[in-house]
Amino acid sequence: MSTARSSAYAAPLRNPTLYVILAAALILSAAMGIRQTFGLFIGPFSYDRGLPVTLIAFAIALHNLVWGFAQPFAGAAADRYGAAPVVAFGATTFAAGLALAASAPSGIALIAGLGLLVGIGVSCTTFGVVLTAVGRVATPAQRSMAxxxxxxxxxxxxxxxxxxxxxxxxxxxxxTSLFALAFLMLVAAPFGILLDRRRDASVQHVEAPAATSLRETLTDATQHRGYRLLTLGFFTCGFQLAFIATHLPGYLTLCHMPMGLGATALALIGLFNMAGSWACGWLGGRFRQQHVLGWLYLMRGATIAAFFLLPKSTISVVLFAAVMGLTWLGTVPLTSGLIAKMFGTRHLGTLFGVVFLSHQLGSFLGAWLGGYVFDATGSYTPIWAATALAGLFAALLHFPIDDTVHASAEPASA
Structure with missing residues (x-):
């Protein structure tokens, strides 16, 4: 690595960037934290309201699918109008979906609330809108870290x-729990205003040429082999994460683990994800991002296989949650940073949205198939095996990615 490049990475983040990072973190904390709780409600919805596990899993899976299909549109809206109005709309829709699920008298209402409305809300309050705002305000050299x-x-x-x-x-x-979560989502909405801050004039960089339209950029992206492989690989990430987040608490109950250990495991995943996301951003600024992704997927697949095959205990669950947390959402800054490297930030929200659609198709299958296979066979074994193998598949897709910078991308430095 050259000394100039090392100095670029060592440069401190400017104040506007720090404000945007803080606002993005708060919005992501609300949106991603709330959806991480959904697995806790499968049992109560089933026992208290008499709904089949398959239907509840379908509602959770549907929000992943709706999120994926809505993400390119949410990203395009943020590209054009700014993040603030998109976040405000998304937070309101998210909260409405949670409120509908809280009072849902039937399975149809639960699907509409937890599936449709929450899916639209999440698409406007997470990565495709929030992280792309961070990507625009940070310098290219510091984008992965930011x-x-x-x-x-x-x-x-x-x-x-x-x-x-x-x-x-x-x-x-x-x-009451769902209404409380809806209130917290609304509280996070005003922070979207900070996402539209622009970089200081001293650190402005040339963006993609104005003549490069969204249609041209999408056409170029679909013809780029690296972009296609990245899109396919992100599918497996969604499959793995949605299955674990949705069905781990129920699986641990089947294994006669202590009550509440599932919630503890999900919280530990979030805790260690803080370190994992930071580390992946740091590594992505120093090594080729597709190689970091490849090793991350190998590590995740091996961890899943070991957890499933080895005897279960409180210690093994804690270790599994810790390692999964380290590899949990570190894929997102690496993937979005790689897209920004190849195509610039002018249409980053839309381009990431397309890749994220693939992720959410995988999330839908991971969450729904987990419930379907369990209802059909009484076991999660086939899905655990598929989830472990998905890590190897994703690694094989990411290592050969060509990260050639497209002609429309901004240069690495001013």
């Missing part, structure tokens, strides 16, 4: 929301 810091800060919500939702649910019931 996105990693925002993702790490956003993991605080995963640490706090799960025990909070569990506590309120146990003391006041499912409906």
């Amino acid at each position: 996105m990693g810091l925002a993702s790490a800060g956003g993991s605080l919500g995963q640490v706090l929301m799960v025990p909070f939702a569990q506590l309120v649910r146990e003391s006041s019931g499912v409906s």
Whole structure:
């Protein structure tokens, strides 16, 4: 690595960038932390309201699918109008979905609230809108680190929301817990205003030429082999994470683990994800991002296989949650940073949205198939095996990615 490049990475983040990172972290904390709690409600919805596990899993899976299909549009809206109005709309829709699920008298209402409305809300309050705002305000040399810091800060919500939702649910019931989460989502909405800050004039960089339209950029991206491989690889990430987040608490109950260990494991995943996201952002600024992704997927797949095959204990669950947390959402700053490197930031929200659609197709299958296979066979074994193998598949896709900078991308330095 050259001395000039090392100095660029060592340069301190400017104030506007820090404000945007803080706002992004708070919004991500609310949105990602709340959706991390959904696995806690499968049992209560099933036992208290008499809904089949397959239907509840479908509602959770559907929000992942809706999130994926809505993400390119949410990203395009943020590219054009700014992040603030998109975040405000998304937070309101998210909260409405949670409120509908809290009072859902039937499976259809649960699907509409937890599936449709929450899916639209999440698309406007997470990575495709929030992290792309961070990517625009940071310099190209510091972009991976800045996105990693925002993702790490956003993991605080995963640490706090799960025990909070569990506590309120146990003391006041499912409906009160969901209403409380809806209120917290609305509180986070005003921070979207800070996302539209621009870089200081002293650190402005040339963006993609104005003549490069969205249509031209999308056409170029679909013809770029690296972009296609990145899109395919992100599918497996969604499959793995959605299955674990949705079904780990129920699986641990089947293994006769202590009550509440599932919530503890999800909170630990969020805690260690703070370190993992920061580390992935740091590594992505010093090594080729696709190689970091490849090793991350190998590590994740091996961890899943070992956890499933080895005897279960409280210690093994804690270790599994810790390692999974280190590899959990570090894929996001690496993936979005790689897209920004190849194509610049002018249409980053839309381009990441397309890749993220693939991620969410995987999330839908991971969450839904987990419930379907369990209802059909009484076991999670086939899905655990598929989730472990998915890590190897993703690694094989990411290592050969060509990160050639497209002609429309901004230069690495001013």
